Structures are given as structure tokens and as C-alpha cells.
Amino acid sequence: MKGRFIKRTALLLCMMMVFSLLGGCASNQQTPQQGAPAAGDKIKLGFLGALTGSVANYGIPGQKGMQMAIDELNAEGGILGKQVEGIYYDNKGESSEIANITTKYITVDKVSALIGDPTTGLTKVAADIAQKNKMVIFSSGATGAGVVEIGDYVFRNTLLDTVAAPVVVDWMINDKGWQNLAVITSNNNGYSTALTPIFKQAITEQGGTIIAEDTINDGETDFSAQVTKLKNAGADALVFTGYYTEAALIMNEAQKKGLDITMVGGDGLYGQDLAKLGGTAVEEKVVFYAGFSTDQPSPETAKFLTDYRAKFNEDPDMFSAQYYDAVMIIAKAMTDANSTDPSVYKAELAKLTDYPGVSGVTTFRADREPTKSPVCLLTVKGETFPALLDKLPVEVK
């Protein structure tokens, strides 16, 4: 009898759990529906990015940057006299999630633009849906190939790898005299596997030699075998195309093994955790490029920096700056076009020239690809992250 009682109670509990969840969702759904009639009063912007999961490091600062831009816009009276509202769903870095969320933003929440995603793969998924639904998507971090080609509603505002990598390779070979290079790719990281060929091509074209190649995987902590191999290869510098966590751990291992080598990489290395995790092992030993630097002397950046620190009590990074810029650029396009209709204001957006954003000066080329100048070479110096090492100009083709 006792067993049966427990079973019954459990069943009841389970059912209650399910019903309470259903109840909860019912009330959740009210929000957009109640908001729907008022949609005319507010301009909604949908956030694409991960707030949890392994790429949350890009999404979380991005969300803050976007939030800050919206708050600033609202303080100055909004866009076209309407208040702006940001909607933030977490896509966890999963493609099925971002697909659902993108559709929900467009059809249920009725947003006027999508901001994000910071990664190339997920941006492609969202862009495909946005293009079909005639919705502007403005990625603030997708650096890989094949994004804006999806259609004329797809934009991005970031320093492209194809632009930056050759500039950096030129700096390595000609300024530093590093001829013999090793390349490490993170094998389960789409960003890294896409960036490696770009670097390799630039190295070969500019007369450098790749003397060793290896792979790691994101999420691992033991890189002892790769570092031992690297040590025996005797390269002048190491090109690592992955993310900052693994970069810091590789450098830790190198320090432990007494290997003194400089690591060069893309903006995937741009994360506060690089300095936190790497400690002394990464100090002035890791160099990466980005379109954004807190040392950038432009007044826009300086103001952004102060405001951001005041608001969040931490330093912004590239993603907060790019999300911030994305919102501001969209706002400008809407104002210029005097419309919040994506099919109208996208024309204004495409015309963007020399926009002085906090993440650098942006111009959209005829193919809607952004050109940002300059390329900032960043490193870790003492407590400051990132510290500006050099600024390399980019020739606009």
C-alpha cells in the first residue's frame, strides 16, 4: 500500500510539474500578444547570440553592448520618435535553437531587425531564414566566408579574416622576420578550420614557410603532446586560429615546457579570459588582430569605454562594441530612410560609408562586405587587456 501511495503521489507531482510548466508558458505567451497591438509604438530588435553554452563568452558581452545602445537611443528619444525595445533569447550556440528563435523574432515578436549572431555558422542559419522573410540581419562577429552572399538583407560589421589575416602575416614576416611558422587549428571549431586556410594562403603567398601543422580540440585541457611536438619543430612563431581559452592553455603548457614562442591569431583570441587564464604565460606572447581596441583614440570609443565601465563595471570587448555599433548603424539607417520597414531601410544601410563606430570606421563595399580600418594588433601587457601593440592600415580595394 505504501509503495502505491508513493507512486500515486509521484505521479501527481509529475503532473503538477508539467501543468505548472504549461501554465507558466501560457502566461509567457501573453507577453508578445499583449504587446502586439502596441507594436506600432515600439521598435523591437531581436538579439541573436548564446547566453549559455560554450560560445556564451561572445554572446554575453554582445548583449550588454546591444542593451547599452538601446538605452542610449531611448534616452535621446528613440528612433523616429519611437522607443526601442531589445528582445533577448538565448540560442545556446545551437543551430536548431537559433533557427527557432529567428523565426519567433520575425513572426511572433515582429522585430524590425536582427542583431547577431557572433559566429559564422549560426549566422548562416539565421540569415537564410531572415532573407526568406525579408528581415534585415546584422551580424556582429561572423568573420567567415559565405555570409552576405545569402542575400541582400544580410549585413555584417566586423573585420573580415580575409582582410586582416594577410595584413598580419605581412607584419609577421616583414616586420618581425618570422619566416618559419607553425600552425595549430582547433579541429572542432568552425571558425578555426575556416581561418587556417586563409592564414596558410597568406603565409605561402608572402614567402613564409609552414614547418609544422597540428590540431587540437576545443574543450580539451591537455595539450602536452602538441606542445612537445611544437618544441621540437623549432618554429619562429605559432599561428593559432582558435579561441582564447585554448590559446591560454597552449601557452601555459609552452611555459611549463620551457618553450618561448609568440602566438599569433585572429579575433577569436579576443576575450578577457585570455589574460585571466594565461597569466604570465601569455604576457606579450600572444598577438591577435581585431577591429576594436580600448586604446583606440577616437572620441567615440573613449566615450563608449567610459559609459560601458560605468554601466557594467567591466571593460567592453570587441563583441560589446560591435553589437553596440550594429544597433546604432541600424538606427541611423532607419532614421535616414524614415522607415522601420526592413525592405525600405536596407537600401540606406547598404550605403554606409566611413561610419565612425566605436569598433572602428566602417564602410560597406558594393557587395555589402564591410571594410574596417585599421587592423589593431593587440596583446596582453601586465594587467591591461587588451593592450594595443600596433595599428596596421588597410588599403580599401
Place this chain on the structure above:
Amino acid sequence: MDAFLNQTIDAYYLRIMIIIGINIILALGLNLITGVTGQLSMGHAGFMSLGAYASAILSIQLDAPFALALLGGALVAAFFGFLIGIPTLRLEGDYLAMVTIGFAEIIRVFFLNFGPGGKAVGLSGIPQNTGFTVVWLLVLVVIILNRQLLTSRVGRSFYAIRENEIAAESCGINTTRVKVLAFTVGSLLGGLGGGLYSHYMYYINPQDFGFMKSIELLNMVVLGGMGSIPGTIIGVVLLTSLPEMLRIVDEYRLLFYGALLVILMIFRPNGLLGDVRIYDIKKWWGKKGGRGT
């Protein structure tokens, strides 16, 4: 049909319904292996990825018609299900579970290094052929065939193996062969679901089919009811739509999943509907209403 639906139903809800349909096919495949035959498979996402990639590559590289691409994907998954099933299904339950995890991981690593699949960058530009009608027609077919199979001589032997392998042998059932059969058919459905998925998502990537995806599918089967078709469908509907409705408490979703598994195993190890049959419901109603039988 699809055009009509696109106009009448909100794209977001249509999308969820399509995903539910795809998940039903995937989960019914896993149900056949784990729920019905009792062989714990924790690598169903691996078979899904085989179907997803194979069908996508057929579509992109060979311009194969959609039906052929789907069939190809399903057959590739079934073939590998068969291949891995032969040596491993002699293993005891938990060892088999480990092998399926390992196999799914190997498949994932394979696709991470597989040039035609785009490696870690993933494969994009897959024609978006999957629509509501195709999915739900297939769901209907899969449910009907599943039911027919499970009420046949061979289907009953699946259940018998789950209930008691030695007794099943003593009834003349070649348990290894029947298990391989269940595994192959389950993998086939996994591949079919994968094909539908890739042709709906337009973009796939090896990380979409990781361990957590397998666990999510397992959760659907376990929640609704091990071995029960309606149970599995209820599990899929709940676990696909709840997270959508609960975006706000999203971070707690996995916490909830984990707790759910433990609570279910303690109190209802066969899931909500695992051992409830229409016969029992009728009997229960009969008693309740005082009508008697």
C-alpha cells in the same frame, strides 16, 4: 498544401510542428531500440548525423531528388546500425550503452575531419525540401508501420527480449539476430529523421549531433513511456514544445532534464505511459463508472 499552411499558420508555430514531426520519427526509432527491445542506445544522434550528412551530400553533390536523398540517408544510417550491431549486441546492457556513445563520438570526430561535409565549418546550402506535409505524412507512415511491426510475431519478440532474454531464447528467439534487426530499423529511422532535419535546417555541423542531442532524444522516449508509441509521441511533444514556451527559464532547462530523469526512474521507471494500455484504461473507467466489464 505547404503553401496554404504557410499562409494560414504562423511560421513559428509551423516550424515547431515540423520539428515535433522530425523528433517523433527520431524518437520512434530510438524507442524501438531502447524502449521496446530494452537495448540502451545513447548514440542515436550519431545515426541521425549519418542520415543528415549522407542525404545532404546526395542532394548537394549529386542533385539527387529529395525522396532519393532521404532514402539514401536512411539506408546509410541503417547500414552502420547493422554493422555496429552485429558485434556489440552480444554485450550486456550498460556496455552496449558505452559502445553506442563511443560510436556516436567516433562518427562526430569523423565528420569533423570529413572534407565533403565541410569539417567543423559544417555543410550549408542544403536544399530546403522538408516541409510540413512531407514530415507529417512520413510520421503517419512511420507510426502505422511501427504499430504493425510491434503487434506482429517479430515485434513481440522485441518486447520478449526486453522482458527476459533467457526466456526469449528458450522460446526459440535468436536474440542476437532480433536485436540487430531492431537496432537496424531504429537506426534507419534515425537516419530518416536526420535527412529531414538537414533538409529543413539548411545548415548542419557535427556539433549539432553531440552527446546532448542523444540524451535529449533518450529523454523523450523515457519521459513518455518506454516501448509505447503514444507515450513516445507525448514525450516528444512535451520536450519539444516546453523549452520553446519556457524561453525565460531557459538556463534551468538542463537542470530540469536531469532531475526529471532521476525522478522518473525512481517513481515511474517506464515513463508516464510506459505500461498503460488502452485495455487498462477501459478497465479502469469501467470500475470507476460502476459499469463493470
Place this chain on the structure above:
Amino acid sequence: MNILEMTKISEEFGGLRAVDNVSLSVLPREILGIIGPNGAGKTTLFNIITGIYVPTEGQLLFKERRIDGLAPHDIARLGIARTFQNIRLFGKLSVLDNVRVGRYGVTRSGFWSGLLRLPGGRREEKETELRAIELLELVGLADKRHEYAQYLAYGEQRRLEIVRALALDPSLLLLDEPGAGMNAGEKEELMAFVRSIRDQLELTIILVEHDMNLVMNICERIAVLNYGRKIAEGTPAQVKNDEQVIQSYLGAGV
């Protein structure tokens, strides 16, 4: 002609001889009892006959065909059915389905036939169901055919297990302690039932049992095992009076 012929069968588990050099012949349509104290190797012998264990030594002939080394399901299909000491029913299958699974070895319809409901398979299904109900009526379980097997009373489960074994249309039936846990009245019924199925279905029956009374009553011949060895064989009367049996087994108990 013997239906089952065991020649010098031995089974070793990690140095331990569970069955030691046992030879035994079983005549068609007899009821043979195997007795012996706990751990004497009775159930092991059953497991050898049904193919669960492969004998370490010796050979096994069923209807003049070598069966040692065959898989359990192949042996079942040749017509050897069994029950288990600790009941092994398909708990979450209905009573009827338990018996239907029991007919697996004597039916043929395959995967495609079931999947697509081909006419041949449907015919066979109908026959299976009729036969199953017929068998269930034999033990009075036909009314409960839709219940889950695990919800049956203990005695009913024992009967169901025998019926499931009979569904295989066996020529040799092995019963492993069929009377365990039954009261005197139930045992009486069981004895009558075992005799009646032997006569009606022309079966050969081997049974392992602890209850001396039951064994002496229904078995025509008895083999006694002790520490894996066969120490006596003969009619109940012969066995009862065998010196060695009295000494090592029946002893003070009888």
C-alpha cells in the same frame, strides 16, 4: 530408441565441477525426475540440455542428433521447451502475448510480413492466437489473457510458464521445480496436470523437484545427483531403497 541421450557430460566453472561425468538416457513419453540436494547440478544439467551452457566434456543427442554446442534458440526450435526455477515470464506483456511469444519457434512469418501485414502472416497470427487461447483454457487462464503477466498470482504465473513452454509444441519438456511455493492441494492439481499433458500431447517430461512426495508420485523413473555426479537411477521404489541415496541425500529426512 531414446529421445535424449547424455554421454559422460561434464561442466566446469573455474575449476569447479558442477556436473561430473553424467550419462543419462530418456525414453520417449516417460516422466523422469531428477533429484538431489542444493547445488547438486540439477539446474546446470537443464541449462546444458537447453544450450545455455556448452558442456565442457561429453555429448548430447536429441532424437539421435548432436545438440551440444547449438544455441539455445536452435535447441528450442528442435522441440525442447523448459520452465525456470525462478519464474521468467515476460512481465510487461499480456498473458496471451506470453503464450504467443512461446509459439515463436514454431511459426515462420518474418519482418516484412509483420511490417506490411502480408496475408500469410495474418493467417499465421490467427492460428497462433487460437492455439494460444486453447492452451490457456487448458490451465484456466483464458479469462485473464489481457492481464499483464506480472500481475498474476504466483500459482498462475507457474501455470502460465508451463503453457508458454507448451506453445512451442515440444516433444521434450523440462520443468524446473514446478511445484515450488505451492500448497498440497495445488501440488495435487499440478501432478494431475503434468500427467494429462503428457498423455494428451504425447510429451516426454523431465522434472527437477525438491518435494519427494511429488517426485515419487508422478515420475516413472528417477535419477539422483550429488555433487554433480549421478549416484543412482531407477524406479521410485528402487531409488528409495538405494543405500547410497539414503546415506547421502534422503538420510534422516525421509
Place this chain on the structure above:
Amino acid sequence: MFWEQLLNGLTLGSSYALIALGYTMVYGIIQLINFAHGEVYMFGAFVGLFLVTAGANIFVALLGAMAFCMLLGMLIERVAYRPLRGKSTRLSALISAIGVSIFLSTLMVLYRGPNTTRYPAVLGDSTFQLGSLQVSTLQIIILVIAALLMVVLELAIKKTRVGKAMRACSQDLEASKLMGVNVNRIISLTFATGSALAAAGGVMVGIYYNAVWPYMGTMAGLKAFAAAVLGGIGSVPGAMIGGLSLGVLEIMGIAYLSSSYKDAIAFAILILVLIIRPQGLLGQKLSKKV
């Protein structure tokens, strides 16, 4: 380079071995793959981190993490496994274990965020030449601690009363119960011991690789299980040998074959071992009970 890679492999392998010990002990007694074991290891690493950050001595932190995880292991056993024991199938127990695993890792993500955290360099590291071989003191310390813990465990199992009861339980749970062994208590203690070893592994990995993160347990747990199977599940020396050889095989795979397939190596070994020699290198072949 070979010897240096071998040392790398042994260091990695000793962390696998410490985790594998917990798996093998639990499996030996109740035939359950304690899926949450990898998460216990992760919790051990984090508890050690908190203690070190709070200023505790490294050995205090190590012991603190071990003590915490002992309790955690016992709690998991009490809440998620004991209610199932004897009543449900092994499938249910395994699914429950997976549930615990997901629950724990998510809990840590909610608490700490998904990021990797740096482990403070609590043990001064220095390297010295040994012939052509460069050895770090940390590697030596880790190998020594791992070896020490394993020897203590082996002795405890062989010599102490509780250890003997554990062995009895792994032979036959029912018979041990009849012999007057408090089976529940022994199982609980087994979980405690295994979890403490995993915690030690977690702290040591944290110190050595300078990094901990909430999902570190999942893959490490799977690999450690592969190691336990390789060595022969249920066997303590088997877990050590399995762990060390898996570590060395993985490192050698990266060094001389390709690092792209690293994760596949462990699982390929697991599958091959299970197919060819399911009892592993040192395990005993068990016959089915009928």
C-alpha cells in the same frame, strides 16, 4: 621526443586512472556505470579551487575537496541510486545516473558560468633536465600522489575490514547480506572512496593544466570509463593500468599519428576491447547466472 611524450602520456593517464578507480569500484559492487562520476571529479576540482582561492594550503584544499566529494558521492548514491536498487532494471539505474550527471554539470554552469577558470599556481613549478628529457616537478608530484593514492586504496581493500566487506559484496551482494554485511553501508562507503579519488584527480588536473570548467567531467568521465574497461572493470590494478595505457596511447596517437582523431582513439579502443576481450586486460570472465 619519445620519452617526453611518454611522460606526457603517463601524466594524462594518471588522471584517467584516478577517475577510473571510482568507476571500477562502483561497477564491481553494484554493476552500475556511475555516469555522474565525471561530474564528481569536476566538483572536486572546483571545491579545490574555492579553497585555494580562499587561501587554503594546497594539501588542505586537496583533503577538503576529497571530503566534500565523499559526501557528494554518498548523497548521490542515497538520492538517485538506492531508491532504485533491487526494484528496477539496470537500464533505469543507468538513466538515473545520466540524470544526475546532467543535473550536476548544469548546476555548476548556473553557479560559475560556462567559462574556463584559471587555477592559481599553488605549487611552484620548475623544470629540470634528465638527460635529454625535460621533466616538470609538477609531473613528478602528480605521478607520485596518484601512485600513492592507488597503493593506499589497494592496501585498504586487501587489509581492512571494510575493504574485505567491499570485496565480498563485489563477489555476491546477496550472500554478503546473509553473512551480516551491512550492504547499504558498504555501497555508500564505496561511493565515498571512489568520489574522494575522483576529487583528488580533479584538483591535480586543475593544478597541472591550470584550468577547470563545468563540462570537464563529461569527456574525462567517458574516457576514464574506457580506461576502466580496458584494464578490466572491477579490478583496481586494472583501472590503474587501463588509465595509464589510455593516456599514453592518446598522447602517442597525437605525437605520431594525427591529433584530429584524438577523441576517437579512446572510444575505438573501448569498442575493440569490448568486442575482443570484454573482461579487459586484468578482469575475470564472468559467467551468466541463470
